[in-house]
Amino acid sequence: MNAPLARGLGFLLLWLAVAGPRPSDLPVGVAVAAAAAWTSLILAPPAGARLNLSAALSFLIEFLSGSLSAGLDVARRALARTPDLEPGMLEVRLALAPGFARNAFCIIANLMPGTLLTGFDPDDAHKAWVHGLDVRQPIAADLAAEEAAFLRTLGHD
Numbered sequence: 001m002n003a004p005l006a007r008g009l010g011f012l013l014l015w016l017a018v019a020g021p022r023p024s025d026l027p028v029g030v031a032v033a034a035a036a037a038w039t040s041l042i043l044a045p046p047a048g049a050r051l052n053l054s055a056a057l058s059f060l061i062e063f064l065s066g067s068l069s070a071g072l073d074v075a076r077r078a079l080a081r082t083p084d085l086e087p088g089m090l091e092v093r094l095a096l097a098p099g100f101a102r103n104a105f106c107i108i109a110n111l112m113p114g115t116l117l118t119g120f121d122p123d124d125a126h127k128a129w130v131h132g133l134d135v136r137q138p139i140a141a142d143l144a145a146e147e148a149a150f151l152r153t154l155g156h157d
Helices: 003-019 023-043 053-079 100-109 139-153
Strands: 088-093 115-121 124-132
Touching: 003 023, 053 139, 088 139, 100 115, 100 139, 115 139, 124 139
Parallel strands: none
Antiparallel strands: 088 124, 115 124
16 A cells, blocks of 8 residues: 555544544545645655564564563562662663654653653764663663564564
């Protein structure tokens, strides 16, 4: 499916989810979806990456499992009589170049309990700083594995 059609259908589905499936509203929904697709193609041209559905499903399952595990670990540490934490900042390297894909990955990575991407080095596009609740944990390795899984969803092996 080409990018304009995929985006148009996506925006139409969003319209239907928000406005409801009333037939009288469908012409307006189609017009709004077409305008939104056209605008999105100008503001964010297609990058050429193709979504790998099986890798995306695998990524989703791994993310939900990891998020639950990390959330329970953070709760256990925070609710302990003497919290077992060693917060700090770590420097990590990301494979993704600046752009939409890296921004999307950073948003997803920030949903993982216990870590937070806080910024990038202006002189090195691949260097990022991460705040962790326990820097003794393999935060950089976990982030690299998450990024590799995310890259597979975009069709990069």
